[in-house]
Amino acid sequence: MGQASTLIDLRSDTVTLPTPQMYEAIARAALGDDGLDGDPTARELEAHAAGLLRKETGVYFPSATMANLAAVMAQAGRQEVVLAHDDAHIYEAERGGAALSGAVYQGIAGDDGAMDCNALADALASNRSKLRVALVCLETSHNSAGGAVLPLAHMAEVAALARRVGASVHVDGARLFNASVALGVSAAAVAEQADTVTICLSKGLSAPMGAVLVGPRKVCAQARTLRRALGGNQRQVGIAAAAGLVALRTMIDRLADDHRRATLLADGIGRLAPLRAKAPQTNIVQVDTAGTGGTAAQWVDALREAGVLVRPWGRHLLRCVTHRHIGDADIAAAIAAFQKCLGQAGS
Ligand SMILES: *Cc1c(COP(=O)(O)O)cnc(C)c1O
Numbered sequence: 598m599g600q601a602s603t604l605i606d607l608r609s610d611t612v613t614l615p616t617p618q619m620y621e622a623i624a625r626a627a628l629g630d631d632g633l634d635g636d637p638t639a640r641e642l643e644a645h646a647a648g649l650l651r652k653e654t655g656v657y658f659p660s661a662t663m664a665n666l667a668a669v670m671a672q673a674g675r676q677e678v679v680l681a682h683d684d685a686h687i688y689e690a691e692r693g694g695a696a697l698s699g700a701v702y703q704g705i706a707g708d709d710g711a712m713d714c715n716a717l718a719d720a721l722a723s724n725r726s727k728l729r730v731a732l733v734c735l736e737t738s739h740n741s742a743g744g745a746v747l748p749l750a751h752m753a754e755v756a757a758l759a760r761r762v763g764a765s766v767h768v769d770g771a772r773l774f775n776a777s778v779a780l781g782v783s784a785a786a787v788a789e790q791a792d793t794v795t796i797c798l799s800k801g802l803s804a805p806m807g808a809v810l811v812g813p814r815k816v817c818a819q820a821r822t823l824r825r826a827l828g829g830n831q832r833q834v835g836i837a838a839a840a841g842l843v844a845l846r847t848m849i850d851r852l853a854d855d856h857r858r859a860t861l862l863a864d865g866i867g868r869l870a871p872l873r874a875k876a877p878q879t880n881i882v883q884v885d886t887a888g889t890g891g892t893a894a895q896w897v898d899a900l901r902e903a904g905v906l907v908r909p910w911g912r913h914l915l916r917c918v919t920h921r922h923i924g925d926a927d928i929a930a931a932i933a934a935f936q937k938c939l940g941q942a943g944s
Pocket of ligand 1 (some may be wrong): 659660661662663686736738739740763767771797799807808905
């Protein structure tokens with residue numbers, strides 16, 4: 598292709614590169630052996646994340662996937678039940694973790710990433726398996742629901758149902774700051790109902806890697822032990838944690854720009870009937886190609902030829918994600934590419 602640099606990459610906000618300030622922080626970071634007596638920069642990141650989300654403490658992880666798995670394993674035992682929305686990342690993309698945790702994952706139906714609370718109450722009440730429900734997981738913003746944000750009242754209702762049976766609440770907040778920015782509330786307010794929260798540093802926040810699990814001291818101590826068992830102990834991890842600190846200190850407010858551009862993109866595509874795009878709440882735009890007769894796979898190929906990278910998210914569903922490297926001109930160019938491909942499909 599030889600034109601990689603000119604492609605507009607809407608596949609994911611994970612493609613974001615570290616900022617110049619991150620490289621500077623990496624060069625200056627105080628380092629130690631995180632598996633031995635601790636890395637000072639990782640400690641600082643853990644404390645900063647816990648402070649932001651108003652939880653007791655935090656544990657740095659190589660990825661949000663590993664942080665979620667440790668959160669599950671620390672709070673649900675073998676043959677205990679973990680409930681999550683049936684389109685949640687934990688339930689869909691990370692369910693292989695069940696083979697490691699021995700926990701029983703059960704999906705709960707619902708719209709826009711929110712579990713149907715009646716279905717949740719039924720699942721909590723019916724106990725034909727005699728297995729204890731140990732953990733209820735929420736996800737906000739919700740990846741597969743096109744970046745939908747859970748209403749805080751819904752999170753409170755789910756937490757109340759969980760607490761009634763003695764279950765803990767985990768929030769997969771890989772994009773929690775997208776949710777807090779969209780709601781116009783603090784990250785701590787979004788995290789309020791949760792025992793434990795995972796945040797990912799390498800999505801829209803642009804750090805090259807890493808996630809933090811925050812929660813009660815006791816659970817986090819267990820999660821730290823599990824991190825070792827899972828091979829997640831790293832050594833001079835302050836190299837990565839330094840970028841994560843810059844991410845949390847400087848990259849949250851600008852997520853509003855990504856949200857604004859996602860709305861511009863959805864508006865533009867929405868004018869290209871029979872393509873359809875739902876108004877996004879955050880930085881993820883789902884485009885329905887069914888009306889064009891083209892499958893998502895065909896659209897992905899055609900758009901790539903037109904200089905735009907997107908991902909298939911269902912037979913007729915495309916996923917477009919805005920992020921720091923996507924400016925207003927890229928949005929205009931992406932809409933033009935959709936229009937061009939639509940013309941080709943019709944000819
Ligand atoms: C990306 C994502 C994860 C996993 O994050 P990694 O750091 O890539 O492992 C978990 N949950 C949600 C909702 C995500 O979007």
